[in-house]
Amino acid sequence: MSFIRNPHLVQSHLYALLVFYLFSIFLLALAWEFKLEGVAMGVLDLPYDGDFEVAERWRFVLTSTGFAVLAMVVPFVLLKRLIGSLHQSYNNLVVAQAQSDSLARHDPLSGLLNRRVFHEQLATRLDQPGVGTAVFLIDLDRFKQINDTHGHAAGDVAICTVADTLREATAGWQAAVARLGGDEFALAVTGRFSRLDLATLAETILAKIAAAPTGLPGVAFSATMGIAVSPVDGMVAETLLQHADSAMYRGKNNGRAVFHFYEASFENALRERMRLEAELRQAIAQRQIQPYYQPIVSLPEQQLVGFELLARWMHPQHGVIMPQDFIPLTEQLGLIKSLTEGLLIQAFAEARKWPPGLLLAVNVSSSMIESDDFPDWLAELARTGDFPLGHLEVEVTENALVANVGSARLNLERLRAMGVSVALDDFGTGYSGLYHLTQLAIDKIKIDRSFFDTSLDNQSEMVKAILALGKSLRMQITAEGVEHEQLADWLTTHDCDFAQGYLFGRPLPVAQVAALMAPDRHAGPLRA
Incomplete structure (x- = not known):
């Protein structure tokens, strides 16, 4: 596959091979006409006129070399085009494979990680010893109203705006940001942090979402967030996500546009x-x-x-x-x-x-x-x-x-x-x-x-x-x-x-x- 990945190197080798081949033909014709022909004829006991004119001998050498050149040019051109076509096909395949890998790992609208990959990364983060991981579950408020009133295009703009906001707000953190589906987002941060650090990050995210331009008159974004922290709230990805969802549900019940840490007492009340x-x-x-x-x-x-x-x-x-x-x-x-x-x-x-x-x-x-x-x-x-x-x-x-x-x-x-x-x-x-x-x-x-x-x-x-x-x-x-x-x-x-x-x-x-x-x-x- 190397000749497909680097066609220019192959072409340079082909040029060198062509020159070597033509030069060999020329030397072989020259040796044959001036030396080897008489020897071969003598071995075969055939009549041979050694006084043949020198000009005729050179004519033969050049003619045979010229035919060799013609015999090589056409295959060379075809081979060169074939290699170029294979290289283009290979590049297209590489691009398509990269796009396929990206689609398999990322949400196509927001460009964030999708649910499956986020879950895998969260599980990997939880396996790291000596560090904590916090899961933030974020849900836009009244997103359905935006879709119903202004159309799904406006809803897509809201999704992309929130995605950009989350990337910006988590810069400097060891964070994985994902769109789980619809208007629900998640991020996982890993490292050494305090509850105050997480609260500050949550406030920053909510403030940035609220301040993000919507492009829609009279419409402002807001979001509600739930936070669950390992190892206190769980050491399994599913458990942390469930507890973060419980905390977010509490925020939805308490007026929206807020964040809450997970509390077992609230979950008990929720189950009740x-x-x-x-x-x-x-x-x-x-x-x-x-x-x-x-x-x-x-x-x-x-x-x-x-x-x-x-x-x-x-x-x-x-x-x-x-x-x-x-x-x-x-x-x-x-x-x-x-x-x-x-x-x-x-x-x-x-x-x-x-x-x-x-x-x-x-x-x-x-x-x-x-x-x-x-x-x-x-x-x-x-x-x-x-x-x-x-x-x-x-x-x-x-x-x-x-x-x-x-x-x-x-x-x-x-x-x-x-x-x-x-x-x-x-x-x-x-x-x-x-x-x-x-x-x-x-x-x-x-x-x-x-x-x-x-x-x-x-x-x-x-x-x-x-x-x-x-x-x-x-x-x-x-x-x-x-x-x-x-x-x-x-x-x-x-x-x-x-x-x-x-x-x-x-x-x-x-x-x-x-x-x-x-x-x-x-x-x-x-x-x-």
């Missing part, structure tokens, strides 16, 4: 959360979350007028779990609509046994009230459950309305047109209550229980103002958290329409609701 998520999905599917009903009474009569629908998780091992411990997770998992549907189906079936005219109030989340199909979904659910829409009340918080007021306004108007009443829950705890009262189709205000947590004297003026506001807007008012008779009397004096709280009943399972339907209880004031 994953277990709870699985149990919650199963609980919703199997109707382990049961409806509870808290009485709502009219004032001043204190007659039962309806119930607020609440949820309790009947956990097989942990008993009753309260809503504040699982409703936020339900919303994060996107299961709140399924949960509400299950509760309403059960409540509608029970409500058919109630005396006519009782109200059923149900809380809805912001995602539900913003959904275009929410009114139709609720109407179909009530129709299937044979529950009159005129006896259904939707409770929505101010915070739920803030997210998308436009969609909320349209849906609230559609609900009112269907006969469903709308209550603004926890009124007074938001920042834009007056705006919502004047702009949205709201029938009732529910005064938050926090206004009654302290003494009546300290809160009375604020509650009076809310009551006066509701009356001026021709809205009914419900007071939540009423726990003693003095407060109930005070609310009655100031024309509050409805009340609910422990004074009239705690949230009850369906088995205990029947007792409230007894004629003797229904006819007089309701007391818990």
